[in-house]
Amino acid sequence: MNKETTGQEKRNFLSIFYEELSKSSITIIILSIVSGFIMGGILVIVTSPEVYKAFAVSFGEGLATSWKMVANTYSSLFLGAFGDPAKISAAIKSGDNAKILSAFGPFFESLVVTTPYLFTGVAVALGFRAGVFNIGAEGQLQVGSIAAAWAGWTFTGLSPWIHIPLALLCGALAGGLWGFIPGWLKVKTGAHEVITTIMMNYIGYYLIYYLVAVPFKDPNEVVPKTPWILESAHLPRFFPEPIRFHLGFFIAIGIAFLIWFLLFKTTWGYEIRSVGINMNASKYAGMNITVITVVGMALSGAIAGLGGASEIMGVYWRQSQALSTGYGFDSIALALLAQNHPLGVILTALLFGFLRSGSKVMQLRAGIPIYIINILQAFIILFLAAPAIIRTIYRLKKPSIKDLPISSTTSLSEKK
Numbered sequence: 021m022n023k024e025t026t027g028q029e030k031r032n033f034l035s036i037f038y039e040e041l042s043k044s045s046i047t048i049i050i051l052s053i054v055s056g057f058i059m060g061g062i063l064v065i066v067t068s069p070e071v072y073k074a075f076a077v078s079f080g081e082g083l084a085t086s087w088k089m090v091a092n093t094y095s096s097l098f099l100g101a102f103g104d105p106a107k108i109s110a111a112i113k114s115g116d117n118a119k120i121l122s123a124f125g126p127f128f129e130s131l132v133v134t135t136p137y138l139f140t141g142v143a144v145a146l147g148f149r150a151g152v153f154n155i156g157a158e159g160q161l162q163v164g165s166i167a168a169a170w171a172g173w174t175f176t177g178l179s180p181w182i183h184i185p186l187a188l189l190c191g192a193l194a195g196g197l198w199g200f201i202p203g204w205l206k207v208k209t210g211a212h213e214v215i216t217t218i219m220m221n222y223i224g225y226y227l228i229y230y231l232v233a234v235p236f237k238d239p240n241e242v243v244p245k246t247p248w249i250l251e252s253a254h255l256p257r258f259f260p261e262p263i264r265f266h267l268g269f270f271i272a273i274g275i276a277f278l279i280w281f282l283l284f285k286t287t288w289g290y291e292i293r294s295v296g297i298n299m300n301a302s303k304y305a306g307m308n309i310t311v312i313t314v315v316g317m318a319l320s321g322a323i324a325g326l327g328g329a330s331e332i333m334g335v336y337w338r339q340s341q342a343l344s345t346g347y348g349f350d351s352i353a354l355a356l357l358a359q360n361h362p363l364g365v366i367l368t369a370l371l372f373g374f375l376r377s378g379s380k381v382m383q384l385r386a387g388i389p390i391y392i393i394n395i396l397q398a399f400i401i402l403f404l405a406a407p408a409i410i411r412t413i414y415r416l417k418k419p420s421i422k423d424l425p426i427s428s429t430t431s432l433s434e435k436k
Contacts, residue, residue: 045359048407051414052357053371056400061090063395064388093386097393100381101130101374121259126377128265132335134373136161138272139327140351141358141365142279143320147199148360149283150316151296156202156217157324158348159224160195164325165332166228167194169339170236172249172332183252188271188329195325196318198224203317207310213317221348232341246339255334268330273366275323280362292316324348353401372397 065071065086075082103126111119140157147154154160168191175183202216233244255266283289294302295312303309327347332339354372358364379393403410411418 047416048410049357049359049404051410051416052400052403052407055403055410055413056396057094059399060392060396061094063392064089064093089386093382093388093392096382096385096388097375097378099378099385100126101378103127121263125263126381128259128263130374130377131269132264132266133377134369135266135269135272135334136327136331136347137351137354137369137373138269138276138366139330140324140347141354141369142272142276142362143323143327144351145355145358145360145362145365146279146283146292146323147317147320148355149296150292150313150320151299152203152206152213152313152317152320154199154202154217154317154320154324155214155352156198156220156321156348157327157351158346159217159221160198160321160324161328161331161348162228163198163224163328164191164195165328166231166236166246166339167191167325168253168329169246169249169332172253172337173247175253176250178252180252180254183250184255184333187249187253187333188326191325191329191332192322193325195328196322198325199321200314200318203314206317207313228339229341232339236339238338244341248338249333253333254337255330257334264335266330266334268334271330272327275326276362276366279323283362324351350397353397356401357404 068089071082071086071089074085103123108120108123111123114120140161143157143160144154168187171187171190172183175186178186198220199217202211202213202220205211205216206213232246236246237244238247255268257264257266259265281289283293291302291307291312294305295307295309295316299309302312350372354368355365357371358368375393375397379390382388382392383390410416
């Protein structure tokens with residue numbers, strides 16, 4: 021009798037565990053990522069001529085070649101993002117610091133690529149939390165970079181303790197202005213922020229194009245580029261060349277925690293989230309939605325501008341006309357994948373950063389175009405945006421109404 025009771029309790033526990041796991045948004049996110057990689061593997065198979073040649077020989081040969089292509093693609097992606105475990109192990113055994121740093125080079129480069137994703141992802145997530153769709157993170161990042169570059173070569177004779185914060189502040193102010201304008205237009209004229217932020221992207225891009233070509237152009241360069249920023253404005257790098265890992269990564273992590281604290285531990289953050297959930301109810305409750313919307317949009321732009329400043333001060337040290345990153349547009353998907361949670365952005369930014377960094381080696385070793393990563397990311401967002409697909413594929417239970425999030429801009433962990 022005791023054994024039957026114990027068995028029944030185990031079955032009940034497993035049933036409850038499976039039901040709770042099915043309802044969890046984390047499960048949907050993880051399965052969306054896994055499904056994205058599966059779809060990416062299928063795409064690699066159907067676009068590889070080697071696979072069709074192998075199937076012409078035999079079905080078994082075709083399956084073996086298909087597996088080999090997918091394994092080679094993702095192993096190359098892993099090596100490009102994290103480094104070769106064999107080289108890392110050999111370098112550690114040798115005790116040679118230069119070899120150890122070289123072996124860990126791909127990992128640190130992935131963190132460098134992750135840094136602007138952190139800034140722009142938190143910026144977009146904050147905008148969504150405030151109820152505004154900041155599609156202008158790309159332009160805000162770029163105007164932040166040119167402002168930081170200007171401050172980097174203009175102010176001479178300053179200590180790094182003054183010059184670095186000053187240049188970062190200039191980048192944040194420029195990005196904040198680029199966010200403030202659409203926010204102000206939204207509350208004063210009713211102009212939709214999606215349209216205005218997209219237009220601000222174009223204005224920012226061509227403004228930089230002009231500035232780099234005419235007033236800010238380095239006279240010693242044939243191709244339009246700004247002067248090099250002064251060494252006193254360089255963000256500190258932790259290792260010698262060619263490793264570019266710099267302080268900006270930890271600044272971005274700090275910003276993510278700061279925005280998390282603001283949103284979830286302060287009264288003003290509660291008001292931001294309230295306006296994002298229901299603007300009319302917040303207005304009825306006495307909240308100043310005009311100020312919250314404008315300030316939220318400006319703060320979002322300032323964070324994106326910091327991302328541009330970080331890139332100039334930590335990686336490139338000058339601005340060129342060719343700076344077209346795509347980070348701002350990727351950050352929209354990144355923030356959605358993180359459910360607009362600042363701490364969740366840290367994880368999704370690492371995912372996107374390592375994918376983007378590893379894709380370069382993947383293209384060289386496996387011969388797979390780098391654009392497969394963009395398609396893979398698109399699949400992940402597709403599955404995340406249509407969770408019914410994931411629930412159907414993996415036989416997950418559908419959550420009841422009480423388990424659904426309050427709104428799409430609210431973290432799925434916040435239930436009514």
